């Protein structure tokens with residue numbers, strides 16, 4: 001008691017319970033055990049660059065976004081999950097959206113009340129981590145990912161534009177480069193570009209970078 005006022009303090013066990021709840025709600029419980037910054041190895045300068053950007057983002061990211069773009073296997077999910085894990089451990093609310101699964105569910109429910117509820121959370125949560133934005137199948141001939149559908153582009157714009165307008169931190173990984181995203185949809189792509197300018201790692205295709213093959 002101080003001057004007749006009661007001061008409510010959160011006890012350690014309540015804080016621990018809250019952080020366990022946030023971790024469960026994030027959808028990242030399993031992934032963050034595996035993908036951490038301390039086991040993100042840097043054998044090559046481009047990996048060093050990825051890690052440095054992630055560290056800088058965690059140190060001085062403010063309300064900027066983080067973007068990791070490029071072919072499969074270069075460590076995008078590993079790095080973005082490590083960032084999300086660190087932010088969760090600092091007590092932030094993080095929601096994980098695996099694009100190819102969540103986008104299918106959302107598009108199927110677009111006229112149902114669940115849509116509003118799910119979309120509201122993705123738009124308003126403190127930190128949103130979208131993994132594999134616009135993930136599509138690969139074109140057999142060009143070897144490049146096929147373009148996403150109009151429904152995908154509209155959904156991405158709805159979420160990203162809301163977060164852009166409200167300056168809400170967002171972490172994005174995609175097999176498309178930042179230029180590729182701008183070509184797919186200039187409105188969504190240029191917002192990602194603007195918000196993640198200082199914290200963007202985006203690589204064009206180079207098979208030797210695939211860490212699943214080393």
Ligand SMILES: Nc1ncnc2c1ncn2[C@@H]1O[C@H](COP(=O)(O)OP(=O)(O)O)[C@@H](O)[C@H]1O
Nearest residue numbers: 039040041047072073074075076077078211212
């Ligand atoms: N720099 C790295 N250090 C340690 N493991 C890595 C690194 N980059 C990728 N990996 C591992 O390679 C696999 C593929 O990485 P992932 O992050 O899933 O790639 P992407 O999301 O770019 O397809 C994962 O098992 C991941 O832990």
Ligand SMILES: [Mg+2]
Nearest residue numbers: 076077132173
């Ligand atoms: Mg990935």
